[in-house]
Amino acid sequence: MPQHRDVVVVGASAGGVESLRGLLATLPADLAAAVLVVLHMPSGCTSALPAILNRAGLLPARPASHGAPLRHGHVYTAIPDHHLLVLDDLMGLSRGPAENGHRPAVDALFRSTARAVGPRAIGVVLSGALDDGASGLTSIVARGGAAVVQDPADALCPGMPENALREVPTARVAPVAELAEVLTKLIAEPVAAGPANTMSPLDLVEADIAAHGLKEGRPNMDTMGDPSGFTCPDCDGSLMTVPGTRRYRCRVGHAWSLEALAERKDGQLERALWTALRTLDEKITLGRRMEQTAVERGNGLVAKRYAASVAEAAQAADVLREFIRADVLPTGEEATL
Known part of the structure; x- marks a missing residue:
């Protein structure tokens, strides 16, 4: 029996609430996929995003819960100061190292989803500043998943869409008003099972760091890249270059893109x-x-x-x-x- 894309992961930042409301307003109530959302937010607040999205459309929205199953036709939002992850068709919440100064981070969600569900994933990048989500979107595509990006001209803040398209130029591009149609078509398409190990070893390590941090027995980033000459803004530790990228990690796991x-x-x-x-x-x-x-x-x-x-x-x-x-x-x- 062919499988379908049924896990939609969405990342947004500045201007993202408007984009998310526009997207949820047009998604059908019988959507044959679960939707997980990361919106950058301060660590010390209570998120009102589930209530906002509940009023926006037909799909029920609720805060993510660690260990809960993914249900089609439901929207799950990240909670403050926790990465939202997908772990074996379940939601995961982690206090792993921040990425680009954010927890929750879009890249952490995207990489974990690529690892967990492979070609069943659809990554969506909406309005936002800088480039969180761009690296994770490449992981989704590498595992056979689909990439969708809000048209930068349609975004209140085009930085995240522009950077996502720089890394994944083959992504489908559409304004918010047309994204629901794009997604429903992608969800309806049958997909072949992807190969088991198409993510790079570094992507797998980074997905592991988001879920568990850098623990004894796990690879340290300082053994995987050369010193960058920069220090981590979060902990003042030395940053190591992530090979083959414009990104850095410190020895305790904080991750930074060049722009961030x-x-x-x-x-x-x-x-x-x-x-x-x-x-x-x-x-x-x-x-x-x-x-x-x-x-x-x-x-x-x-x-x-x-x-x-x-x-x-x-x-x-x-x-x-x-x-x-x-x-x-x-x-x-x-x-x-």
């Missing part, structure tokens, strides 16, 4: 600049007080030394403010400096 790492480094630089500016301003204030104290005590030489230190710090602060105005802050925020 660059964005996080921008944030670290901005915080460092603000810290330096605050420190200079405090040094100026303290120096002026010390200068005034020296004057009151009649110690002119010491007062001049403090005055010189204040002038030097003030000059450095002015240079730093100009740099922040030019390279860090959006236009219009300069007046607050």
Whole structure:
């Protein structure tokens, strides 16, 4: 008996709620597939996504539950601070290392689904920034699954769709209003059983890391790639290059794409600049007080030394403010400096 694609995994980020609502509004109630959704979200919140998606269409939506079976015609959403995975036709929840600064991460869901169900998987990338999902989509295709990407021109934030198409140019592309038709056709198509081991060894290791972390007896990333010269923004550990990719992992498993790492480094630089500016301003204030104290005590030489230190710090602060105005802050925020 031929099998069909019956596990649809969907990843989204910025602008993704609108795309998800549009997709769910057009999917039929008798959809012969389970739908699993990862939307990037802060770790300390309660997700309202199931309630939003329940109101969007005919399919019931609920938070994912560890060990629960996948049921056709149902939507399961990731919960905060947990990777959502597919493990042997069951849902899995894991607190494995973050990927691209996210837990849940789209790549973690996609890789686990590719590993678990092979050609029965359909990966869908919707609106979002940067490139989470692009790597995982290649794993789905490598296992014989199908790839679908929201038309970047139709996405509120085209970064994730554009990067997915860069990695998987053969993916089917459509605006949200047409995605349901694309998916129902893919679900109806019979597919042959895929070969057992078409994911790369590194993809299998990365899927294992998302589920279990780096435990004793499992391969460490520092034995699988060369040092990148970068440090992990999450733990300050050394990042190793994932061979054959533009991605990195640290020894405890945090994963970063080149784009996500660059964005996080921008944030670290901005915080460092603000810290330096605050420190200079405090040094100026303290120096002026010390200068005034020296004057009151009649110690002119010491007062001049403090005055010189204040002038030097003030000059450095002015240079730093100009740099922040030019390279860090959006236009219009300069007046607050």
